[in-house]
Amino acid sequence: MTSTSAGWRGGRRCELTVTGPLACSVLETMQSRFDAVATRYPGRTVVVARAVDQSAVRALMVMLWDSGHAVQAMSITDEPLTAGPTT
DSSP: OOOSSSEEEEEEEEEEEESSOOOOHHHHHHHHHHHOOEETTEEEEEEEESSSSSSHHHHHHHHHTTTTEEEEEEEEEEEEEEEEOOO
C-alpha cells in the first residue's frame, strides 16, 4: 500500500482483460488469493483485483498466461481505500 496526501490510505486497483471466459479453477484461485472479481462480456472477461502490489500483479498475469488465457489489456490505478484522520 502507498500513502497519499490528505490523510488517505491508497491502494492499487488492477484491471485485466482476457480473451474469452476464465476457467473456473483459475477464477476460484484468483478470488481466494487476491480477492479478485471477474465480469464476463461477449468474447472477453474483465478481472479486477484491489489493493495489489507489483508482485501480486505479476502473479495474476503469470496465472493467466500459465492457464492459456491471452491478456488483451491491463491497467493499474491508485485508488483511495479508507479515509484517515483529518487534521
